[in-house]
Amino acid sequence: xxxxxxxxxxxxxxxxxxxxxxxxxxxxxxxxxxxxxxxxxxxxxxxxxxxxxxxxxxxxxxxxxxxxxxxxxxxxxxxxxxxxxxxxxxxxxxxxxxxxxxxxxxxxxxxxx
Amino acid sequence: xxxxxxxxxxxxxxxxxxxxxxxxxxxxxxxxxxxxxxxxxxxxxxxxxxxxxxxxxxxxxxxxxxxxxxxxxxxxxxxxxxxxxxxxxxxxxxxxxxxxxxxxxxxxxxxxxx
Numbered sequence: 244x245x246x247x248x249x250x251x252x253x254x255x256x257x258x259x260x261x262x263x264x265x266x267x268x269x270x271x272x273x274x275x276x277x278x279x280x281x282x283x284x285x286x287x288x289x290x291x292x293x294x295x296x297x298x299x300x301x302x303x304x305x306x307x308x309x310x311x312x313x314x315x316x317x318x319x320x321x322x323x324x325x326x327x328x329x330x331x332x333x334x335x336x337x338x339x340x341x342x343x344x345x346x347x348x349x350x351x352x353x354x355x356x
Numbered sequence: 357x358x359x360x361x362x363x364x365x366x367x368x369x370x371x372x373x374x375x376x377x378x379x380x381x382x383x384x385x386x387x388x389x390x391x392x393x394x395x396x397x398x399x400x401x402x403x404x405x406x407x408x409x410x411x412x413x414x415x416x417x418x419x420x421x422x423x424x425x426x427x428x429x430x431x432x433x434x435x436x437x438x439x440x441x442x443x444x445x446x447x448x449x450x451x452x453x454x455x456x457x458x459x460x461x462x463x464x465x466x467x468x469x470x
Contacts, residue, residue, distance in 0.1 A: 274455055285447055285460035293455050301457065333401065343389040343451055345458060347401040
C-alpha cells in the first residue's frame, strides 16, 4: 500500500540551483496537490491538478512549475532556488467522487542556502 | 476567498481530560467540507475527522468529535480522554473551489501533560 510517495525526503540546494520534487500516487486519483509548510505555519497551496494534462495555480505559485503527463505523477519544479523557498513540501491526492479526504505524502524538507 | 482562523497557538491539557480546539471559517460557498488534521513532531499529516456542510449530525471518529455550528461558522475539535500521544500540532482546514483544494488554518500546538 504505497499511497502517495514523495522523493527526496531531504534536500539542500544552493541559491540559484534548480530541482524537481517527485510525487507519485498509485490510487488512480484524479486530483493532486502541492502544498508548502513554513515553520510553525499551516499549509499553503502551490499548484493543483484535476487530471492528466490539466494544472492550475494555487495561493503561492511564484517560483514553481508543475506538469501532469500521467495520472500517477505530479512533479514540482523549482527554478532558480531562493532562501524563501526553504520549506517542507507536501504532495496530496484524492479521488473524484470518492469523498473529500486528502491522502498526503510524507513530505520533502528543502533548505536553500 | 475562504479563510480558516485558529486563535489558540498553544494549548495544554491534563492526561485523561477533554480538550476543545477552536476553529472558525469564512466562506461564501454553500457546499464545503471541514477537516481536522494532526501533525506530530515526525511531520506527517494524519486525517482525523471530516464534516460536510450539509451534514446535520456532528461528525465523530473514536475520541474525536467535531462541534459544527453552521450559523456561527465554527468547527471546533473535541478530543475526549486525552492521551500523551495526542501531543501534536492540529490543523483545521476547509475545502473550496471546483477542485476542492484545502485551505488550512495556522494550527494549534497541543501538549498533553502527564
